[in-house]
Each structure stands twice: as structure tokens, then as C-alpha cells.
Amino acid sequence: MTIDTLDIAASPMPATVPKRSFLQEVIEDTPGSDPRFEMCIQCGTCGGSCPSGPDMEYSPRRIFAMIKADMREEVLKSNTFWYCVSCYYCMARCPQQVHITDLMYTLKRKAVREGYCRKSTASDAPDFSEFFADAVLKYGRSFELGLATRYHLRHHPLGAIKMATGMGLEMMRKGRMDLTPRRIKNVDQLQAILSKAEEIARQEREQGGVA
Amino acid sequence: MKYNYYPGCSLERNASAYHDSTMAVAKPLGIEFQEVNDCNCCGAVEFMAIDKMQAYALIARNLSLAEQQMSNGENLVAPCSACFLNLSKCDAYLSASPALADKVNKALAAGGMHYTPGQVHTRHLLDVAVNDVGYDAIAKKVSKPLYGLRVAPYYGCLIVRPGFLDKFDDPEYPTSLDKLMRTLGATVVDFPMKAHCCGGHMTQISEPVALYMIHQLLKNAADYEADVITTICPMCQLNLDAYQHNVNKAYGTHYNIPILYFTQLMGLAFGLSAKKLGFGKEFISAAPALIKIGVKPPKKPKKKRPSKQELPMPVMPEEE
Ligand code: SF4
Ligand code: SF4
Numbered sequence: 182m183t184i185d186t187l188d189i190a191a192s193p194m195p196a197t198v199p200k201r202s203f204l205q206e207v208i209e210d211t212p213g214s215d216p217r218f219e220m221c222i223q224c225g226t227c228g229g230s231c232p233s234g235p236d237m238e239y240s241p242r243r244i245f246a247m248i249k250a251d252m253r254e255e256v257l258k259s260n261t262f263w264y265c266v267s268c269y270y271c272m273a274r275c276p277q278q279v280h281i282t283d284l285m286y287t288l289k290r291k292a293v294r295e296g297y298c299r300k301s302t303a304s305d306a307p308d309f310s311e312f313f314a315d316a317v318l319k320y321g322r323s324f325e326l327g328l329a330t331r332y333h334l335r336h337h338p339l340g341a342i343k344m345a346t347g348m349g350l351e352m353m354r355k356g357r358m359d360l361t362p363r364r365i366k367n368v369d370q371l372q373a374i375l376s377k378a379e380e381i382a383r384q385e386r387e388q389g390g391v392a
Numbered sequence: 393m394k395y396n397y398y399p400g401c402s403l404e405r406n407a408s409a410y411h412d413s414t415m416a417v418a419k420p421l422g423i424e425f426q427e428v429n430d431c432n433c434c435g436a437v438e439f440m441a442i443d444k445m446q447a448y449a450l451i452a453r454n455l456s457l458a459e460q461q462m463s464n465g466e467n468l469v470a471p472c473s474a475c476f477l478n479l480s481k482c483d484a485y486l487s488a489s490p491a492l493a494d495k496v497n498k499a500l501a502a503g504g505m506h507y508t509p510g511q512v513h514t515r516h517l518l519d520v521a522v523n524d525v526g527y528d529a530i531a532k533k534v535s536k537p538l539y540g541l542r543v544a545p546y547y548g549c550l551i552v553r554p555g556f557l558d559k560f561d562d563p564e565y566p567t568s569l570d571k572l573m574r575t576l577g578a579t580v581v582d583f584p585m586k587a588h589c590c591g592g593h594m595t596q597i598s599e600p601v602a603l604y605m606i607h608q609l610l611k612n613a614a615d616y617e618a619d620v621i622t623t624i625c626p627m628c629q630l631n632l633d634a635y636q637h638n639v640n641k642a643y644g645t646h647y648n649i650p651i652l653y654f655t656q657l658m659g660l661a662f663g664l665s666a667k668k669l670g671f672g673k674e675f676i677s678a679a680p681a682l683i684k685i686g687v688k689p690p691k692k693p694k695k696k697r698p699s700k701q702e703l704p705m706p707v708m709p710e711e712e
Binding site (some may be wrong): 210212213214224232233236244246263264266267268269270272273283286287290291293303305306307309310311313314317321322323325329332348352355356357358359365366367371373374375376377378379381382385 | 401404405406407408430431432433435436437438439440441442443444445446448449450453484485488489492495496498499500501502503504505548549552553554563564588589591592594596597598601605634672673674675
């Protein structure tokens with residue numbers, strides 16, 4: 182669509198309604214009460230406390246600045262949140278009680294939903310989460326061997342062989358890994374709950390416009 | 393004392409030593425555990441990255457199941473730090489946000505379930521041991537003190553941070569596990585990195601990053617000449633134990649530090665047999681540490697050649 186063909190009068194969003202900022206968007210997509218994202222004072226405590234900080238393209242502090250600057254694509258393409266190990270050091274230390282770890286999860290979900298995760302340098306990571314979730318959706322339980330095999334076969338075939346002959350085999354010898362998944366009794370009930378949850382989330386996105 | 397018990401996926405298999413030793417020390421501690429019937433996975437650190445509503449519904453189903461077992465009291469005990477964090481965080485967020493609770497309950501209703509936020513009180517096993525049972529009562533049960541055993545107490549992250557329901561210990565420099573180990577007669581070494589992260593699932597995402605984190609922890613414990621590292625979380629145990637060999641290869645080190653659950657050490661001090669406490673399942677053998685305190689290590693199972701059936705051929709979830 183070019184500027185010429187853009188019919189401003191017919192546009193569903195009147196020019197007077199300001200576009201929702203990226204900051205607003207991530208706040209709305211984060212569960213719990215107020216995540217306090219707008220309260221960041223750029224002190225840098227989070228980045229300095231983060232065990233993955235050196236491996237992140239942008240420190241958590243920078244991510245907050247970039248969100249405020251509406252740098253949506255740059256943020257969602259980055260590896261920062263995929264390198265977050267959920268240690269909560271940042272959250273425990275933040276002088277403004279910003280829910281930093283929750284932001285990392287929100288960015289992960291957005292990047293998965295919008296396909297940005299494929300462009301990030303940590304592009305294997307989303308599959309790990311997705312394969313994990315797949316097993317839980319199916320059995321109600323996680324399934325380490327299935328997850329490890331499926332994930333490694335896709336991303337590190339050599340690792341899969343090492344896994345199957347080295348650590349994996351040792352895990353099995355020691356009785357620390359199941360060959361077949363364990364299923365909860367009431368899988369049907371769980372699946373009904375989870376598909377309803379998905380439907381609610383979808384409706385929420387459609388109504389509230391949270392992408 | 394009666395408690396509902398949420399084992400989580402790890403304790404059923406990978407961390408069965410944690411489960412077995414927890415069950416073994418329950419009796420001397422005067423604890424009666426009732427497992428949450430048909431509980432599902434808590435989602436670990438993965439599900440929240442995919443779908444928040446599903447992630448919360450998944451956790452809330454467990455809370456709802458525990459709510460149905462209130463005859464065992466309101467306490468729900470999780471020995472895994474990630475399960476503990478997820479259950480307590482979900483409950484705290486549902487309590488703080490009626491709108492979220494409403495949506496999650498709509499999802500639960502599709503399975504004929506409901507959860508009232510705040511009804512179930514999620515606790516970590518360590519919290520229950522030191523605060524409900526108490527150091528004095530534990531001291532009374534010690535029949536074989538762990539004299540001479542140098543223990544590095546490892547807390548990791550999620551049990552002390554950020555403390556969604558109770559802050560039962562310091563988020564930066566916790567001491568409850570130190571005190572518990574001293575109660576058992578062990579020598580507690582200084583362990584400045586005791587609340588640092590084990591890397592969680594990073595071993596799968598980027599092994600070099602993970603090995604760096606694990607190396608730091610092992611080095612710290614070795615610097616203070618720890619005989620063993622004691623842990624309260626299956627993920628921490630797995631990372632420090634199963635990847636110790638890889639750390640040695642990557643860093644040219646020779647660490648050989650067994651990573652033992654705090655319940656295993658408690659059981660030894662109570663005079664329970666090593667076999668009953670799940671010893672022998674660790675990658676880095678605990679035998680030298682056991683011998684040091686005069687405990688007979690469990691017999692090694694005879695190594696037989698792995699048959700075809702034993703090779704890891706998983707049943708795979710079909711690709712969509
Ligand atoms: S610690 Fe908190 S206030 Fe400081 S930069 Fe990080 S998010 Fe902002
Ligand atoms: S929770 Fe994530 S972002 Fe925060 S310090 Fe830990 S790894 Fe870094």
C-alpha cells in the first residue's frame with residue numbers, strides 16, 4: 182500500500198487515537214498486577230546482576246530503554262530474553278521493583294507468536310520451550326528423553342548422538358530417565374482446560390489488540 | 393503434621409533420589425505427606441514462554457487439586473525449586489489480579505474445576521523442615537552426626553528469590569540450609585556463590601554459557617575444600633552433577649564433587665541406610681564422602697552390556 186492509496190477517512194483507527202506504544206503493549210501482555218515497566222530509572226542494576234548479561238546483545242537495562250523508544254523490531258529480534266535463565270537476581274535487586282523477569286517471558290511469547298525468534302541469534306531456544314510444551318499438552322507431564330532427542334535432532338545432530346550414547350545412556354542406566362512418557366490419568370480434562378485457556382487468550386488478543 | 397505433596401516431573405525419575413530421601417526422612421521429622429492426586433507438570437521455565445494463559449491454567453489445575461485435598465491442611469509442599477516458584481507465583485498473581493483469576497477459572501471450568509486464590513499455601517520443603525519442624529527437633533533425631541564432612545550449601549535461585557509468598561530466607565545470602573547442615577553435625581564451608589544460578593535450561597540452549605556458570609560454582613566449592621555440595625533443587629543437582637565431566641573437559645579441571653540432596657544428608661545423620669536414601673544414582677559418586685563419615689556406600693549394580701532395548705529409543709511426540 183502506498184501513501185496515495187491510503188484512505189485515511191476509511192482507516193479503522195482514527196488519526197486522533199494515538200497508536201499504542203510498545204511499552205503499553207508489553208505491560209498489557211504481562212500477567213499479574215502492575216509490572217511497573219514504566220518505572221525503570223536506567224540504573225543498570227539488572228544488567229550488572231545478570232549471569233547471562235555478557236552473552237546478551239542488549240542488557241536488560243538497555244531493553245527497557247529500547248522499549249521506551251518504541252524499538253519494537255530490534256527488541257523482539259534480540260537474543261536477550263532467550264538468554265534469560267529466570268534467576269530473578271534482577272528482580273530481587275531492582276530499586277524500582279520492576280518485574281524484569283516477567284518482561285523476559287512476555288518478550289519470548291511475542292517473539293514466538295510473531296516469528297521474530299527465527300531471526301534471533303538464539304534461534305534454537307524457542308524450539309526447546311515449544312517441544313517441552315508439546316509434551317505437556319499431550320501427556321500432562323514433561324518427557325525429558327523425547328524432548329532432548331527431538332530438540333537435538335533438529336538443532337545439533339551430533340549432540341543427539343552424544344546424548345544417546347553418553348549422558349543419556351548413563352541417565353538411563355542409573356534409572357534417571359524414562360524411555361516412554363508418563364501420562365496423567367485425566368489428560369482429557371487437562372486438554373479441555375488448556376484449549377479453553379488458549380481460546381480465552383486468543384479472544385483477549387482480538388478484543389484488546391494485544392498482539 | 394500433614395502436608396499435601398507436589399513431586400513434580402523431576403522427582404518421579406531424574407531426581408528420584410530426592411523423592412526417596414524425602415519420603416525416608418518424613419517419618420523421623422513427624423511429617424505425613426499426601427501426594428496431590430493426578431497432578432500435572434508445572435510448566436518449568438518453558439511454558440510461560442509459549443502461552444501465558446495456558447501456563448497459568450496448567451499451574452492452577454494443580455492448585456485446584458490441592459484445594460480438593462484440604463483435609464491434609466492448606467500447605468502444599470514442593471521439593472523442586474522451579475515447581476515451588478511456579479505454584480507460589482501463580483497463586484500470588486491470581487490473588488493480586490482478580491481479572492486474571494477470573495480468566496484462569498473460566499479455563500478451569502472447562503474441566504469442571506475451580507481454584508480460589510490464596511486457599512493453598514505453597515511451601516518449599518526446606519522451609520517446612522527448618523521452620524515447621526525446626527532445628528531443635530531435627531537435632532534430636534540426629535544419631536550419626538556428619539562430623540568432619542565439609543559441606544557447601546547450595547541454594548540456587550528460585551527458593552530464595554524473589555519470594556512471591558513468603559520470604560523465609562535472605563535473597564542474596566541465605567543461611568537456613570547452612571544452619572540445618574550444622575545441626576546435622578557437618579562442617580559448613582563458606583560458599584559465596586551459594587545463591588547464584590546453576591544455568592537452568594541453559595545447558596540445552598548454549599552449552600558454553602551453561603558450563604561457564606557451572607564451572608564458577610564448582611570452583612567456588614573446590615576453593616573452600618568442600619567434600620560435597622548439598623542442593624535443594626533437581627535442576628541444580630542435574631546441572632552440577634551430570635555436567636561436571638563436561639566442565640572438566642572444557643576447563644581442564646579435575647573436579648570430583650558429589651552433589652547431594654539435603655534430604656539425603658539429613659537421612660544419613662538420622663542413621664538411615666544409604667540405599668534407602670537414593671545414593672548410587674549420582675554421576676559423581678558419593679562413595680568417598682560416605683566412607684569419610686563411616687557410612688557403607690550402596691553396592692554398585694553390576695554393569696551389564698546394554699541390550700538393544702536399553703538404547704534410548706524414545707517414543708516421540710509426532711511433529712505437527
Ligand atoms: S534495575 Fe530496575 S530500575 Fe535499574 S535499570 Fe534495571 S529495570 Fe531499570
Ligand atoms: S532473571 Fe533473567 S534477566 Fe534477570 S538477572 Fe536472571 S537471567 Fe538476567
